[in-house]
């Protein structure tokens with residue numbers, strides 16, 4: 047390196063270290079060196095640490111610890127269910143904003159940013175909508191109109207209060223689906239064709255020019271074969287690249303991060319490489335729904351430490367891999383866990399033979415994963431980990 051370059055590099059390094067130690071008030075609070083919570087440690091990197099919030103648990107007077115942990119450990123929140131279409135409009139034309147408004151208000155009072163989840167998804171749709179389509183009383187033109195109205199009404203209602211919107215969720219099939227060649231799947235693709243994706247992002251942008259608009263999906267943590275016919279990450283990459291080329295206002299890609307200790311999963315460098323590749327398209331990224339479940343064998347259920355310990359350690363390792371990858375990539379804005387306690391995890395309800403997926407146990411005791419995440423946030427810094435790059439919403 048020539049001397050002048052060296053001086054510039056040194057100046058940048060010094061400025062970066064200075065920034066890390068005296069970060070400005072982000073997430074509404076300055077970095078506090080005595081506070082070891084996830085949210086505060088994340089501030090050193092301007093990285094937001096989040097959780098999905100179950101409103102019933104948040105409001106349960108018998109569960110003060112749930113609320114306390116949401117407040118103290120997280121700088122961003124996601125509605126686990128109350129911003130889904132079936133919750134917001136259970137009866138056609140009659141909106142139920144209450145629970146979602148309550149979460150947005152809670153977040154404001156606790157200096158937290160809100161990830162809006164979710165505008166377009168094939169699950170948790172209201173019955174009046176799916177029944178209407180099934181019996182033919184809602185035709186294609188009306189369906190498209192209903193989707194436009196839904197997106198417009200919801201984004202307008204929360205305008206200015208949502209940091210990142212999951213505009214479209216889980217639009218792409220998996221290799222175990224039929225046909226096994228990856229394709230656009232689900233209700234919206236079947237009834238409207240894949241054009242609904244571009245429409246959805248454009249309608250969302252029209253209703254809130256400042257919110258960051260995300261495509262969100264699972265099993266896109268790392269690239270595989272590179273063939274979009276069987277590599278879901280590649281399929282999604284090609285998809286967003288094409289949307290951007292057509293001027294569609296996509297700002298980010300959310301990688302859900304639902305992992306299981308029984309699978310091979312990935313290492314930090316693979317995940318960081320994937321995040322970097324999306325950033326190469328000019329996109330922000332986020333880990334949006336991280337949890338790492340395990341098979342609940344008879345031994346695990348009986349409390350056998352020989353079976354429990356390896357699972358807790360493997361779970362912690364996977365939380366860490368995704369967090370380190372996010373830290374390594376400056377366009378990765380937030381890292382959200384899909385619920386923080388095994389007591390309220392969605393996993394046993396959806397995968398009845400699995401569990402142990404969260405960073406706190408059923409009694410709100412932090413697990414190894416929680417401390418591993420804190421360690422990652424504590425021991426990360428320049429030159430490999432630098433503060434996040436603030437994105438500008440695409441027009």
Ligand code: XIL
Nearest residue numbers: 126127163164215216302335384392
């Ligand atoms: C899940 C919730 O956690 C459950 O409470 C609900 O019964 C079903 O949906 N991917 C997503 C989330 O994008 O919305 C899902 O949340 C989990 C998988």
